[in-house]
Amino acid sequence: MLDVRRLRLLRELARRGTIAAVAEALAFSPSAVSQQLGVLEREAGLPLLERTGRSVRLTPAALNLVRHAEAVLERLERAEADLAEARTGLAGALRVGAFPTATRAIVPAALADLVRRHPGLEPMLSETDPAAVAHALRAGELDVALVHAYDFVPAPREPGLATRPLYREAMYLAAPEREAAPHPAPDRGPAPGQDEALRAHRDAPWITATPGTLCHAMTVRACQAAGFSPTVRHRVDEFATVLALVAAGLGVAVVPQLGIPGASVPGVALTRLRMERRTRIAFRSGAGAHPAVAAFAAALRAALPPDLAGSGAGA
Numbered sequence: 001m002l003d004v005r006r007l008r009l010l011r012e013l014a015r016r017g018t019i020a021a022v023a024e025a026l027a028f029s030p031s032a033v034s035q036q037l038g039v040l041e042r043e044a045g046l047p048l049l050e051r052t053g054r055s056v057r058l059t060p061a062a063l064n065l066v067r068h069a070e071a072v073l074e075r076l077e078r079a080e081a082d083l084a085e086a087r088t089g090l091a092g093a094l095r096v097g098a099f100p101t102a103t104r105a106i107v108p109a110a111l112a113d114l115v116r117r118h119p120g121l122e123p124m125l126s127e128t129d130p131a132a133v134a135h136a137l138r139a140g141e142l143d144v145a146l147v148h149a150y151d152f153v154p155a156p157r158e159p160g161l162a163t164r165p166l167y168r169e170a171m172y173l174a175a176p177e178r179e180a181a182p183h184p185a186p187d188r189g190p191a192p193g194q195d196e197a198l199r200a201h202r203d204a205p206w207i208t209a210t211p212g213t214l215c216h217a218m219t220v221r222a223c224q225a226a227g228f229s230p231t232v233r234h235r236v237d238e239f240a241t242v243l244a245l246v247a248a249g250l251g252v253a254v255v256p257q258l259g260i261p262g263a264s265v266p267g268v269a270l271t272r273l274r275m276e277r278r279t280r281i282a283f284r285s286g287a288g289a290h291p292a293v294a295a296f297a298a299a300l301r302a303a304l305p306p307d308l309a310g311s312g313a314g315a
Helices: 004-016 019-026 030-044 060-086 100-105 107-117 130-138 194-199 214-225 239-247 291-303
Strands: 049-052 055-058 092-098 121-127 144-150 161-176 205-208 231-235 253-256 268-284
Touching: 004 019, 004 030, 004 055, 004 060, 004 130, 019 030, 055 060, 060 268, 060 291, 092 100, 092 107, 092 130, 092 291, 100 107, 100 121, 107 121, 107 291, 121 291, 130 144, 130 161, 130 268, 144 161, 144 214, 144 291, 161 239, 161 291, 194 214, 194 268, 205 214, 205 239, 205 253, 214 253, 214 268, 239 253, 239 268, 253 268, 268 291
Parallel strands: 092 121, 092 144, 205 231
Antiparallel strands: 049 055, 144 268, 161 253, 161 268
């Protein structure tokens, strides 16, 4: 009989690429991971790994086994959801991951409502970049998380994970007021030409998020689509700091609606772009019916600001 825990290790190796990465993610030693995978090979009765020096590669049989492992793990998630549904009242830890703007604008109210309705539940919030969510969910470090995608940075399909739409928000070009191009104010609808709005600042210093994040890729790709590569002067992840730099005349940036505190920012001209950021609720495949995950999703929707409520269709 194949051991589920060892199947999970094989699945993680297929996703992470190295035994060292699997060991670090799951808090094992590399030798322990290697040993368990060796036991799995003996259980399977044929080679699963091809070892070349310090690297390993999954055999065709192993890749096929990973596909079965995904189905098995999903069924186990469904079984856990059914058991939780049969219990009286929600209780225990719920590990939640969220990116900074959602953490500030939506999650606190959602968690407060969740705890009020289900006092036995213990939500545990971790600020998590969407790029790290998939590994954290599969490793069991998170139970549910918020992820986002941009028009120029679509979210890849992640095996073993499922998502549901939550909301969509507009994107804005933020420039110092004295340098702003003559485009409509944010509350007057999209600017007639996104490329023109971006190209008007092609020679300006740009402020982006740190490389490797979706927000950084979004700004760079939007500018490239407009016909230029931005000169990145500052790399900052917090949008409040980004807007402070813009107000000080130190650069221009693209920011999401939830990153803007209020209708206007002193010293900053905001031009709405024909771009959106789409936020979704992510969880392990099969866990969507878990009552704790479902309750958190309902609390998130109830906590959405009025201008985002109802925007989730197609997110």
